[in-house]
Structures are given as C-alpha cells and as structure tokens.
Amino acid sequence: MRRYLPLLIFTMLALMLAYRLTMPRVTGTIDSPLIGKTLPDLGIAELPKGPFIVNFFASWCAPCTIEHPTLIQFKKDGIPIIGIAFNDTPENITAWLKKRGNPYKTVIYDAGDGPSVDMGITGVPESFVVDAERIVRKRFQGPLEDPSVIAEFEAAVKP
Amino acid sequence: MITEVAHFAFIMAFVVAGMMAAGGLWRSPDIAKRSAITLLALTIIAFLGLEWAYITSDFTVLNTVLNSHSQKPLLYKISGVWGNHEGSMLLWIVILSLFGAGIALSPHIRDETLRQRALGVQGLIAMGFIAFSLFTSNPFARVFPAPADGNSLNPVLQDIGLALHPPALYLGYVGFSSVFSLAAGALIVGRVDQAFAKAVKPFVAIAWLALTIGIAMGSRWAYYELGWGGWWYWDPVENASLLPWLAGTALLHSLLVLEARGALKRWTILLAIIAFAMSLLGTFLVRSGVLSSIHAFAVDPLRGSFILALLIACCGGAFGLYAWRAPQLKTLRLFTPVSRESSLVANNLLLITIAATVLTGTLYPLVMDTLGLAQISVGAPYYNATVLRIAIPLIILMGIGPFLPWKRPGRWAFKGPMLTCLLLTALAMLFIRVNMLGFAIAIWLMVASLAQIKWPLTLKNLSLVLGHFGLGLAIVGMIGTMAMKIEDIRIVNPGDTFTVGRHELRFDGVSNVFGPNYGAEEARITLGTDILKPQKRWYPVSDSQTTEAAIRTYILDDIYVVLGERDLKSGPDAWVVRTTVHPFVAALWFGFGLVALAGVLMLINSWRRR
Structure with a gap:
C-alpha cells in the first residue's frame, strides 16, 4: 500500500492546484484603511463646506514642485485645498509659496507628529479627497501629475 | 526571414521530439539517439533566431517589441530574450534538449536499454514543453504594423547579475529532467543498481551545481541591489528554487549509499522524481499566477492549465510507474545504527523533512484559502521556527557522519x-x-x-x-x-560623529545632485578615509522614489547607510540616518x-x- 502514497499525495496536490486555477485572481492595490472613515482632526476650527483636498507637501521636496501646477489649476477650478507642510519651517514655506503661487486655502504646519501620523502618510507629496461629510474618499501617494489620476481626483471632489 | 527559419525549426523540433519519444519507448535506440541530437540543433537554431531579432531590434516580432528597445546596451538585448515568459520558455526547451543530447551521448550510461527508455521519457517531456510554447506562448509571433521602437527599458532589470541568474536556475531546474528521465527509464527497465548510480550521478551533479550557483546569485543580487539588507525572504518563488535544491542534495547523498551498498533503491528513484516534480511545481507557481510574488510573470489562465497538465502528466505518470514497479526494487538490507549508511539515511530524512516543511509553508496559504478557512500569508517567523530547528541536528550530523565507517559497526x-x-x-x-x-x-x-x-x-x-x-x-x-546585526537610527546635524559597531562615522551634510534621469538628495558621511554617499532618488518619468543605500564591504562586516527624512525639529540641516552593520556577510x-x-x-x- 505504501508504494501508492507518493501518487496519492501528488493527486491531492494536483486537484487543489487545478481548483485554484479556476478561482478569480487578486489584482490591483490595497486601499488605504483610512478610506471610508472620518478625516482625523487637523487642528483647525474651520473646514471647507463642500468636498476638498488635503495635500501634504514641503519646500524641500522636489516632486512637490512637479505637482504644483496641478494644484494651482485645482484652485482656479474652485477646489479648496488644505495644505499640510511636513517637516518644514514657516519661513521656508512662505518663501516657497511666494515664489510659485499659493494654491492652498489653509496651510497647517506639521513637524512630523501631527496629521501626518494620523493619516499614515509614507512621504511627501501625498493627497487625499475628503467629501462634504468629512469622509476620506481617495488617497494618492506621489505627485498629482498623471492626467488620469488628476481626472479621478477632479471627479471625486466635484460631485 | 530569419524569424521564419527559426519558427520553422521550432515546429520541426516538436516533430523530432515525437520521434525521440517513439524511438525511445518502442524499439529503436538509434532513432532515439539521433533525434535527441537533431532536437538540440533545431532548438538552438530557434533560440539564435530569436536572439537575432533582439540584437537587430527587429520590431516586426511581437516579443521583441514588448521586451526590448533599440537603445538598450547590446548585453541587455541579448539577455532580454530570457527576461520574459516566451523567451525564457524557449531557453528552457534548449536546456531540456541539451540534457536529452547528454543522455544520448553520455559514456557513463552503460545499460543501452536504460539509455533508450530515458531518451523516450525525455522526448515526451520535450514534446509537452514545445507544444506549450507553440500553442500558448509562441515567441515568434509577428506584429503588424511594426512599431517604430520597443516598449521596454526597465532600469531595474538592466543588471548583469540579473541577466545571468535565470539561466543558471533553469540549468538546474531543467537539469533534473534528465535525472527524472533516467529514473523513469530505470523503473521501466526494472533495474536500479550501482551502474544506475554511476550513470545518473554526473547529471545530478551538474543540475545541483547550477541550482546552487543560481540561488547564490539571486541572494547576492537581492542583498546588494534591493537595499533591504536581506538575502533570503522566504518568498514563494525563492522557496520554489530551494525545494529542488533540498531534494537534489538528498539525492546526491542517497546515491552514495546506492553506489556503495546497492541499497536505498526505491528511495533514490523517488527522490529523483521529486527533484524534478519540485522544479515543475516551481514553474507552475511562477507562471500560473496562483501565488502572488515579486518574481511572477504576466499571467494567462490558459498557460496555467497547460503547465498543470504537464505537471500531472510527468509526475502523475512517474509516481504511477513507481507504484507499479516498486515491488521489484525491494532491498532487504538492514544497516547497523552506527555506520556511514545509517547517517546518510538520517541526513536524507532530515533534508526531506526540511523540504516538506518549506513546501507546507509555501502551499499553506493556498490550502487555507481553497478550503475557505482563512486568507493568511506565511512569512519568515514560521520558517525560522521550523526549518532552523530541523537544520540543527542535520548540521551536527554532517560533522559526525563522515567519521563513521561503511558497513561494519567497527x-x-x-x-x-x-x-x-x-x-x-x-x-x-x-x-x-x-x-x-x-x-x-x-x-x-x-x-x-x-x-x-x-x-x-x-x-x-x-x-x-x-x-x-x-x-x-x-x-x-x-x-x-x-x-x-547592529541597527542604529539617529538624527544627525552636520559635523556630528557617531559610532556603529566598530565603525566611526561623521555626517557632513546633504546636498542636491542630479543624475541622467533623476534628481536626488545626497548625504556625505565620512568613514575613515572613505566618503559614503547614500541618496534618496526621484525619477520623474516613472514617478518613483528610490533609496540608494551606501554599502561598504569588509572581511569582518558590511556597513549599510541609508538616508531618511529631514528632521527640522532638531536643527536646520538635521536628517535621519539609518546605519546597519551586518557581521560576516563575506x-x-x-x-x-x-x-x-x-x-x-x-x-x-x-x-x-x-
């Protein structure tokens, strides 16, 4: 009987693998656990009435410069953006915004222990879409540059 | 034109593999031998044809368009052939044919019936894989209209280590096909003896050697290029290369017993089958998409089904043959407990236990998910808790075994x-x-x-x-x-000195530098007379940020420095620096x-x- 053992084990394995092949595959990325939850307290009294964007940035961050024109365009389209300056000084930020234009409705300073921790960012820039009920709807890591990502953000923030 | 010749040669290879199988399994040793050599010639023509399309950047071939680019350096055009599914299958088949020709020509196979049957089995495997390649992943498919240039200039894959790592692994995986064929041949003939051990040994040795080199190269590449400071991650696909290696190592040692004492016949045959079965299982896992892994190729369900069919045909057939023929191979020989042969049996049991443990860990998430019980992943803690414990007695025994004499208790x-x-x-x-x-x-x-x-x-x-x-x-x-390993994470201001392990470092500040296609923040850290320059790079085209660790290798240890985020709370130019010292990597x-x-x-x- 023992000589059938390898065949038996292999048959079971093969059956399982065959069954696995028929199952749908997992694809795509894992969403941030924040999506669908209420926006953490940003430490400011007044948030915009409708949907808005929360954008983490810094004057020392090169990719933030790349996404800057997108944010300016958002401002022209009437989309409110709350900027969170990550690990930066007010002087540097003021100079940076003066040089390039200010797309933000409000700028909050975060020394690395504020909203950046609550919202679990992995680096700058990083952007979130928050709806009128203060629920986080979207998250994007890296500069808003790709037209399809920009279109998605616009669609989400302008219901 | 050259592509058509290559394509035709590839189709002919299927026919010749059929002749090889027929000649080997019926009664024409001559046809089997000649077919094996013709098969090698045909597959080499096909492979060189595809190489030609890559070297000349012939973008009428779909495979070239998807995986090459006219601006790639020549070396990476050449290695690009096996950097994708279709081309790597072609390389697989060339190596398969190479080992077929090896069986046909090896002077170590004295038993001509064994040679003939083994060629027959090898021919069947070649037929299966050529059919797989032709019907589901043909590398010679054309594209019309031809695009102006290719699509692929992936910088990560342009690395010499990565160019040579897959061929070495394939040589190992596919090398076990010849061992498998000889084992199946021996089962058909019904004779497993010292002569069989001598015949199969060179094939086991070459496959095992190639696999060892392939695995070591992969680990080295991961350690130096990925920048995470690890060399083994228990990734399912890494395990898939470890499994045939473990089975092959066990086989090398059981062959010693077969050669010296004519014992362990059935076990040796079983190991020979398992070694190739593990290679095929690895191929299936990588190319079917049932497991997610960083090594995975693009997925097509038809391919998965086809490889599974091949796996079932090869291994199901061989295990069936084993069940049928095993009673003929009985050896009733008792070993004295303290002897070389007993220690080799213990070695085999421990190695196979490790292999079974790794296999369990690799497939466990699949089993659990299939049964609808849970979605889990098995990581390093499982392997560290299990494999390391089984390895301890194995290593102690490795020291004891060679002292013991054969046969007599002495x-x-x-x-x-x-x-x-x-x-x-x-x-x-x-x-x-x-x-x-x-x-x-x-x-x-x-x-x-x-x-x-x-x-x-x-x-x-x-x-x-x-x-x-x-x-x-x-x-x-x-x-x-x-x-x-010693890990050190600290915030430093320019001019600060700090000590990690036996190394003293001084942080000199960070500046912006620009490469050909990236911008970066680069730190300067002085270590003795040397200056380390870890970078944080930003690639605008691919929208990605990478960390370039600075590594220095010494005989006693490696030092690894990574630049973290800026920290303004601690000073205007304060940065987080992460330093790791890995002793004894050399x-x-x-x-x-x-x-x-x-x-x-x-x-x-x-x-x-x-």
Missing part, C-alpha cells in the same frame, strides 16, 4: 578524532566568547570537515571537505546577518562559493571515473 575507532574535533570546537568557542548555539555547530561542522582531509587528496574527498566546510562558513554568515558569499566549488569537483570526479 571498534569505534572514529571516537578519538571526533572527540578531538569536539574539544577544538569547545576551545574555539571559549576563544571567540560568543555564547551562541549556532556558532558552536557551525564551528563544529568546519572543524569536523577539515578533519576529513585524507592524504593523498582525492577529488571525492576534497569535494566532501569543501562542501561541508563551505556550508559551515555560510552558516557563520547567516548567523551574522540574522542574529548579530563569510556567507565565500561559503556559498566553496559549496559551488565542491559541486564542480564532484562533477569532474563523477565524469572522470567511468
């Missing part, structure tokens, strides 16, 4: 030298003053292996000594990287090198001695 004459080694190990432990079991067994293995040197030196003796000693040395490296690579060298010696030895 007069315990080995006791003296063994005790001397044990004493030397204890002395060494006192000397280095690191109280760790891992070090004790690694030193024990190295000392006991050196004690095996016998004058005059023979290749066989030297490969045993180097193989076991090399593994001992590699274990020292493994312990160094796993258990003894021992790891040198140990792997010795193990590979032992494989080379074993190969020469098994080749010379007819």
Whole structure:
C-alpha cells in the first residue's frame, strides 16, 4: 500500500492546484484603511463646506514642485485645498509659496507628529479627497501629475 | 526571414521530439539517439533566431517589441530574450534538449536499454514543453504594423547579475529532467543498481551545481541591489528554487549509499522524481499566477492549465510507474545504527523533512484559502521556527557522519578524532566568547570537515571537505546577518560623529545632485578615509522614489547607510540616518562559493571515473 502514497499525495496536490486555477485572481492595490472613515482632526476650527483636498507637501521636496501646477489649476477650478507642510519651517514655506503661487486655502504646519501620523502618510507629496461629510474618499501617494489620476481626483471632489 | 527559419525549426523540433519519444519507448535506440541530437540543433537554431531579432531590434516580432528597445546596451538585448515568459520558455526547451543530447551521448550510461527508455521519457517531456510554447506562448509571433521602437527599458532589470541568474536556475531546474528521465527509464527497465548510480550521478551533479550557483546569485543580487539588507525572504518563488535544491542534495547523498551498498533503491528513484516534480511545481507557481510574488510573470489562465497538465502528466505518470514497479526494487538490507549508511539515511530524512516543511509553508496559504478557512500569508517567523530547528541536528550530523565507517559497526575507532574535533570546537568557542548555539555547530561542522582531509587528496574527498566546510562558513554568515546585526537610527546635524559597531562615522551634510534621469538628495558621511554617499532618488518619468543605500564591504562586516527624512525639529540641516552593520556577510558569499566549488569537483570526479 505504501508504494501508492507518493501518487496519492501528488493527486491531492494536483486537484487543489487545478481548483485554484479556476478561482478569480487578486489584482490591483490595497486601499488605504483610512478610506471610508472620518478625516482625523487637523487642528483647525474651520473646514471647507463642500468636498476638498488635503495635500501634504514641503519646500524641500522636489516632486512637490512637479505637482504644483496641478494644484494651482485645482484652485482656479474652485477646489479648496488644505495644505499640510511636513517637516518644514514657516519661513521656508512662505518663501516657497511666494515664489510659485499659493494654491492652498489653509496651510497647517506639521513637524512630523501631527496629521501626518494620523493619516499614515509614507512621504511627501501625498493627497487625499475628503467629501462634504468629512469622509476620506481617495488617497494618492506621489505627485498629482498623471492626467488620469488628476481626472479621478477632479471627479471625486466635484460631485 | 530569419524569424521564419527559426519558427520553422521550432515546429520541426516538436516533430523530432515525437520521434525521440517513439524511438525511445518502442524499439529503436538509434532513432532515439539521433533525434535527441537533431532536437538540440533545431532548438538552438530557434533560440539564435530569436536572439537575432533582439540584437537587430527587429520590431516586426511581437516579443521583441514588448521586451526590448533599440537603445538598450547590446548585453541587455541579448539577455532580454530570457527576461520574459516566451523567451525564457524557449531557453528552457534548449536546456531540456541539451540534457536529452547528454543522455544520448553520455559514456557513463552503460545499460543501452536504460539509455533508450530515458531518451523516450525525455522526448515526451520535450514534446509537452514545445507544444506549450507553440500553442500558448509562441515567441515568434509577428506584429503588424511594426512599431517604430520597443516598449521596454526597465532600469531595474538592466543588471548583469540579473541577466545571468535565470539561466543558471533553469540549468538546474531543467537539469533534473534528465535525472527524472533516467529514473523513469530505470523503473521501466526494472533495474536500479550501482551502474544506475554511476550513470545518473554526473547529471545530478551538474543540475545541483547550477541550482546552487543560481540561488547564490539571486541572494547576492537581492542583498546588494534591493537595499533591504536581506538575502533570503522566504518568498514563494525563492522557496520554489530551494525545494529542488533540498531534494537534489538528498539525492546526491542517497546515491552514495546506492553506489556503495546497492541499497536505498526505491528511495533514490523517488527522490529523483521529486527533484524534478519540485522544479515543475516551481514553474507552475511562477507562471500560473496562483501565488502572488515579486518574481511572477504576466499571467494567462490558459498557460496555467497547460503547465498543470504537464505537471500531472510527468509526475502523475512517474509516481504511477513507481507504484507499479516498486515491488521489484525491494532491498532487504538492514544497516547497523552506527555506520556511514545509517547517517546518510538520517541526513536524507532530515533534508526531506526540511523540504516538506518549506513546501507546507509555501502551499499553506493556498490550502487555507481553497478550503475557505482563512486568507493568511506565511512569512519568515514560521520558517525560522521550523526549518532552523530541523537544520540543527542535520548540521551536527554532517560533522559526525563522515567519521563513521561503511558497513561494519567497527571498534569505534572514529571516537578519538571526533572527540578531538569536539574539544577544538569547545576551545574555539571559549576563544571567540560568543555564547551562541549556532556558532558552536557551525564551528563544529568546519572543524569536523577539515578533519576529513585524507592524504593523498582525492577529488571525492576534497569535494566532501569543501562542501561541508563551505556550508559551515555560510552558516557563520547567516548567523551574522540574522542574529548579530547592529541597527542604529539617529538624527544627525552636520559635523556630528557617531559610532556603529566598530565603525566611526561623521555626517557632513546633504546636498542636491542630479543624475541622467533623476534628481536626488545626497548625504556625505565620512568613514575613515572613505566618503559614503547614500541618496534618496526621484525619477520623474516613472514617478518613483528610490533609496540608494551606501554599502561598504569588509572581511569582518558590511556597513549599510541609508538616508531618511529631514528632521527640522532638531536643527536646520538635521536628517535621519539609518546605519546597519551586518557581521560576516563575506563569510556567507565565500561559503556559498566553496559549496559551488565542491559541486564542480564532484562533477569532474563523477565524469572522470567511468
């Protein structure tokens, strides 16, 4: 009987693998656990009435410069953006915004222990879409540059 | 035109593989032999044809368009052929044919019936894989209209280590096909004896050697290029290469018993089948998409079904044949408990237990998910808790086994030298003053292996000594990287000095630098007379940020410096710097090198001695 053992084990394995092949595959990325939850307290009294964007940035961050024109365009389209300056000084930020234009409705300073921790960012820039009920709807890591990502953000923030 | 010739040669290869199978399994040894050699010629023509399309950047071939680019350096055009699914399958088939020709020509196979049957089985496998390639992943498919240039200029994959890592692994995986065919042939013939061991040994040696080199190259690449400071991640696909290696190692040792005592016949045959079954299982896991892994190729369900069919045909057939023929191969020979053969049996049991443990860990998430019980992933903690524990007795035994004499219980004459080694190990432990079991067994293995040197030196003796000693040395490296690494994360201002392990470093500040296609923040950190420059890079085109660690390798340790985020709370130019010191990494690579060298010696030895 023992000589059938390898065949038996292999048959079971093969059956399982065959069954696995028929199952749908997992694809795509894992969403941030924040999506669908209420926006953490940003430490400011007044948030915009409708949907808005929360954008983490810094004057020392090169990719933030790349996404800057997108944010300016958002401002022209009437989309409110709350900027969170990550690990930066007010002087540097003021100079940076003066040089390039200010797309933000409000700028909050975060020394690395504020909203950046609550919202679990992995680096700058990083952007979130928050709806009128203060629920986080979207998250994007890296500069808003790709037209399809920009279109998605616009669609989400302008219901 | 050249592409059409290559494509035609590839189709002809299918026909010739059919002739090889028919000639081998019915009664025409001559046809089988000639077909095997013709098959090799045809597949080489097909492979060179595809290489030509890559080298000349012929973008009328779909495969070239998807995987090459006219601006790639020549070396990476050449290696680009096997950097994708279709091309790598073609390389698979070339190697398969190479081993088929090896069976046809090997002077070590004395039994002509065995050679003929093995060629038949090898021909069947070749038919299966050529059909798979032609019907589901044809590398010669054309595209119309032809685009102006190719799509692929992936910078990460343009690396010399990565260019050579897959061919070495394939040589190992596919090399076991010849071992499998010989085992199946032996089952058909119904004879497994010392002559079979001599016939199969060179094939096992070459496959095992290639697999060893392939795995070591992959680990080295991961360690130096990925920048995470690890060399083994228990990724399912890494496991898939480890499994045939473990089975192959067990096979090498069981062949010793078969050769010397004519025993362990059924077990050896079973191991030969398992080694190739593990290679096929690995191929299936990588190319079917049932497991997610960083190594995975693009997924097509039809391919998965086809490889599974091949896996079932090969292994189901072989295990069925085994069940049918096993009773003929009975050896009733009892071993005395303290003898070389008993220690080799124990070695085999431990190696196969490790393989089974790794296989369980790799497939467990699949099993759980299939049964609808849970979605889990099995990571390093499982393997560290299980594999390492089984490895400890194995390594201790590796030191003891070679002392024991064959057959007779003897007069315990080995006791003296063994005790001397044990004493030397204890002395060494006192000397280095690191109280760790891992070090004790690694030193024990190295000392006991050196004690095996016998004058005059023979290749066989030297490969045993180097193989076991090399593994001992590699274990020292493994312990160094796993258990003894020193990690240091700190915020530094320009001018600050800090000490990590035996190294003293000074942070000199960060500046912006620009490369050909990226911008970066680069730190300058002084270490002795050397300046380390870790970077944080930003690639605008691919929208990605990478961390370039600065690494320096010394005989005693490696130092790894990574630049973190800026920290303005601590100063205007304060940065987070992460430093890791990995002791004994050089021992790891040198140990792997010795193990590979032992494989080379074993190969020469098994080749010379007819």
